[in-house]
Amino acid sequence: MDSGPRPQQAGAMTSLGGAEFAPLTKTYLNTASTGLLPLRTAQALKAAADDAAHGRVGPEYNFTALAAARAGFARIAGVPVDRVAAGNSVATHAGLIARALPSGAEVLIADDDFSSLVNPFAVRTDLKLRSAPLETLAEAVGPQTALVAVSAVQSADGRVADLAALRAAADQHGDTGGGTRIVVDATQAMGWLRLDPRHYDYLLCGSYKWLMCPHGVSLLVVPEDLGPDELVAFNSGWVAGEEPWNSCYGPIAELAHSARRFDERPAFVSYIAAQHSFALIEELGPERIGAYDLALADRCRAGARELGLLPVDARSPIVALPGQGAAAERLKAAGVEASVRAGNLRAAFHLYNTEADVDRLLEVLAEA
Structure with missing residues (x-):
C-alpha cells in the first residue's frame, strides 16, 4: 500500500484527492x-434529497446511515464506537460538558481559542475561567484545575497544541486536585492529524472542515472511564433511548448504554452524506493526507518568506500571514479564495489542492 503522497513537479495539476473532487473554478x-x-x-446528498421528495426512504435507513457514520468516525479517531455520541454542533457538546461541572470549578482555556469551545464555559459565571497562552498551557495546569478545554489546532493561525504535555500535566495534578479532565476540539485537526486518544478525555469535532461533511455533523467522544453521574444527558430525546422506537412518549425508561445516550436528534441527511466523506478519509489515511497537506503549507510558508512576509510558525496545513488580512479582497478578485481571521490572512491546504494553487496565491501576493 502507498504510504505517502506521490511527489509532484512544480505546477502539477493532480491532487491527492484526484477524481474524488469536481474540477474547481477557482483556487480554493x-x-x-x-x-x-x-x-x-x-x-449521496442529492440522492437523499430526491428520495425524501419521492417518499422512497423510511426512517430505518436514516439510522443505518447514522450508525455507519458513527462507526467511521470512531475508526478515524481510534476509539471504540460506544464512546461516540452524534450531534449537530461543537458548542452544544461543549455546553453539555460545561453544565455538568460543579459551581466554583476551575476551567483553563488557551488565549483567544475558538468561541464555540470556550463560550459555553464562560457563560457559566459561577465557574472560575482562567486563560493562558497556548505555548504555556500545560505549565498553567494546577491542582485546582478541574478541566482544560483547548483546540488541537488553532483556528486563527494553525498553531498545534502539545496535547501530550497537557496530559502529563493533568495527570501530575490528578492525585492532589481530584483529577483534571481534558476537552479537545478537533475540528481543525481531524482528517489530517491523527490524535492520540490517551491525550484527551473528551473530544469534540465539527466535521464540515477537514472531514469534508455537510454542516450539521458534530461528534462527541466521551471518556473511557466516564462516571455514572459525571455527565447528564440533558439534550437527550427519543433517539437517545436504548430502544429509540420504544422511547417516543413520556420519560425515557432506559437511556442507551453507550455514548449514544448523549445523542441529539441528528441532522439525518447530513449524516447520510457524512458516512461517504469518512470513508474517503479512511481510504486515503489521515497520515497520508496530513503529509500531503503539510507539504503544500510548507511550500507556501517558504514562498511567503521569500516575499518578505512572516507566516506564523505552525506545523499545520493552515498558513497565517499576520497583517495581511487586507489582501483577501484582492485575492478574491483574482480567483483565490482565502479568509481573514484575527487580522491574519489565512490560507488552508487540503487534499484537493495542488502546488499550482500555492504558486497562484504567492503570485497574487507578490503583485502588491
Whole structure:
C-alpha cells in the first residue's frame, strides 16, 4: 500500500484527492472555514434529497446511515464506537460538558481559542475561567484545575497544541486536585492529524472542515472511564433511548448504554452524506493526507518568506500571514479564495489542492 503522497513537479495539476473532487473554478484555499464535498458525498446528498421528495426512504435507513457514520468516525479517531455520541454542533457538546461541572470549578482555556469551545464555559459565571497562552498551557495546569478545554489546532493561525504535555500535566495534578479532565476540539485537526486518544478525555469535532461533511455533523467522544453521574444527558430525546422506537412518549425508561445516550436528534441527511466523506478519509489515511497537506503549507510558508512576509510558525496545513488580512479582497478578485481571521490572512491546504494553487496565491501576493 502507498504510504505517502506521490511527489509532484512544480505546477502539477493532480491532487491527492484526484477524481474524488469536481474540477474547481477557482483556487480554493479555505478548508479551515469550510471543506469541499467529495463527489461521492455530494451524490449521496442529492440522492437523499430526491428520495425524501419521492417518499422512497423510511426512517430505518436514516439510522443505518447514522450508525455507519458513527462507526467511521470512531475508526478515524481510534476509539471504540460506544464512546461516540452524534450531534449537530461543537458548542452544544461543549455546553453539555460545561453544565455538568460543579459551581466554583476551575476551567483553563488557551488565549483567544475558538468561541464555540470556550463560550459555553464562560457563560457559566459561577465557574472560575482562567486563560493562558497556548505555548504555556500545560505549565498553567494546577491542582485546582478541574478541566482544560483547548483546540488541537488553532483556528486563527494553525498553531498545534502539545496535547501530550497537557496530559502529563493533568495527570501530575490528578492525585492532589481530584483529577483534571481534558476537552479537545478537533475540528481543525481531524482528517489530517491523527490524535492520540490517551491525550484527551473528551473530544469534540465539527466535521464540515477537514472531514469534508455537510454542516450539521458534530461528534462527541466521551471518556473511557466516564462516571455514572459525571455527565447528564440533558439534550437527550427519543433517539437517545436504548430502544429509540420504544422511547417516543413520556420519560425515557432506559437511556442507551453507550455514548449514544448523549445523542441529539441528528441532522439525518447530513449524516447520510457524512458516512461517504469518512470513508474517503479512511481510504486515503489521515497520515497520508496530513503529509500531503503539510507539504503544500510548507511550500507556501517558504514562498511567503521569500516575499518578505512572516507566516506564523505552525506545523499545520493552515498558513497565517499576520497583517495581511487586507489582501483577501484582492485575492478574491483574482480567483483565490482565502479568509481573514484575527487580522491574519489565512490560507488552508487540503487534499484537493495542488502546488499550482500555492504558486497562484504567492503570485497574487507578490503583485502588491
